[in-house]
Amino acid sequence: MxxxxxxxxxxxxxxxxxxxxxxxxxxxxxLADYAGKPLLVVFSCNHCPYVLHxxxxxxxxANDALKRGLAVVMIxxxxxxxxxxxxxxxxxxxxQRLGFEFPYLYDESxxxxxxxxAACTPDFFLFDGAHRxxxxxxxxxxxxxxxxxxxxxxxxxxxxxxxxxxxxxADQIPSVGCNIKWRTGNEPDYF
Numbered sequence: 665m666x667x668x669x670x671x672x673x674x675x676x677x678x679x680x681x682x683x684x685x686x687x688x689x690x691x692x693x694x695l696a697d698y699a700g701k702p703l704l705v706v707f708s709c710n711h712c713p714y715v716l717h718x719x720x721x722x723x724x725x726a727n728d729a730l731k732r733g734l735a736v737v738m739i740x741x742x743x744x745x746x747x748x749x750x751x752x753x754x755x756x757x758x759x760q761r762l763g764f765e766f767p768y769l770y771d772e773s774x775x776x777x778x779x780x781x782a783a784c785t786p787d788f789f790l791f792d793g794a795h796r797x798x799x800x801x802x803x804x805x806x807x808x809x810x811x812x813x814x815x816x817x818x819x820x821x822x823x824x825x826x827x828x829x830x831x832x833x834a835d836q837i838p839s840v841g842c843n844i845k846w847r848t849g850n851e852p853d854y855f
Contacts, residue, residue, distance in 0.1 A: 667714075667807075668784040668843035671854055672800055672836070679703065679795035680779035684739065684769035687752035688759050693767045695795065698735040702826055704819075705789040706738045707782040707844065708768075710758050711749040713808045714841030715785050719762060721814045722786070722803060727765045732827055736766035741777035742785075742845040750845070777844055778852045784841035790822055798826055801836035 682705075683694045695703075704726070708715050726736045742750040752770050759768045771777050780789055790799035799822035806812040818837065825832045846852070 666843070667840040669840050670787050670800060670802075670838040671781040671783045672838055673781050673789065673797055675797055675800075675834070677797040679705070679789070679791045679797070680776065682739075682769075682771075682776045682779070684771055684776060685752075686767045686769055688756045688768065691767075693737060693769055698737075698795075700793050701735045702733065702793050703735045703737070703791045703795060704729070704823070705780065705791070706736070707741060707777055707780065707785055707787040707789075708738045709740045709742045709747075709750045709785045709842070709845075710754050711747065712785040712842040717806065717808045718786065718803050718814050718816070721816055723762045723764060725816050725820060727763065729823055729827075730765055734823060734827060738764070738766060738768045739771050739776065739782075740768065741771035741774045741782065743774075743847040743850075744772075745847070747845045774844075774846060774850055778854075781852070781854050782844055783855070784839060784843055786841055787839050787844075788819055790819070790826065792826060798822065798832050799836060800839075802839045805837075807840070 744751040
């Protein structure tokens with residue numbers, strides 16, 4: 665199983681704007697919808713073993729963090745022609761099956777994934793209330809088959825510090841996972 669690491673976007677980067685459909689509701693969700701709120705943007709998909717390894721833990725964490733004032737959006741940008749398991753209907757089924765209380769958005773053009781310099785699934789970007797990047801890194805040290813428990817310790821520590829006004833560690837370990845499945849001819853230039 666090949667691993668692709670996060671590009672580790674520079675801390676302090678302003679969140680790139682987005683406007684994306686939510687297949688479950690048919691609504692369009694934008695960055696402006698979260699003005700003034702801390703925001704976690706997660707690039708994900710339905711089929712990646714790295715995502716599937718953490719998704720139940722992450723869903724419980726994200727649903728709880730919503731109650732504490734953190735906004736969360738998950739975005740799938742995979743090429744569904746080549747990877748039909750990631751099509752919008754299956755996104756809806758996954759969100760319903762797992763009980764997502766946050767929007768799961770579809771980036772068909774892949775331009776928003778490129779704007780965030782997303783590289784892998786899962787890829788986490790945590791922004792403060794002014795939407796400046798404060799954390800980009802792994803959920804935790806667990807990977808499929810490495811026997812490390814899935815506990816979300818890295819991301820949880822960053823979120824806790826952000827919500828409580830503490831300092832977020834500068835020691836951030838890149839997330840790793842499957843590469844985003846770019847459409848042929850649409851591969852970004854940041855690799």
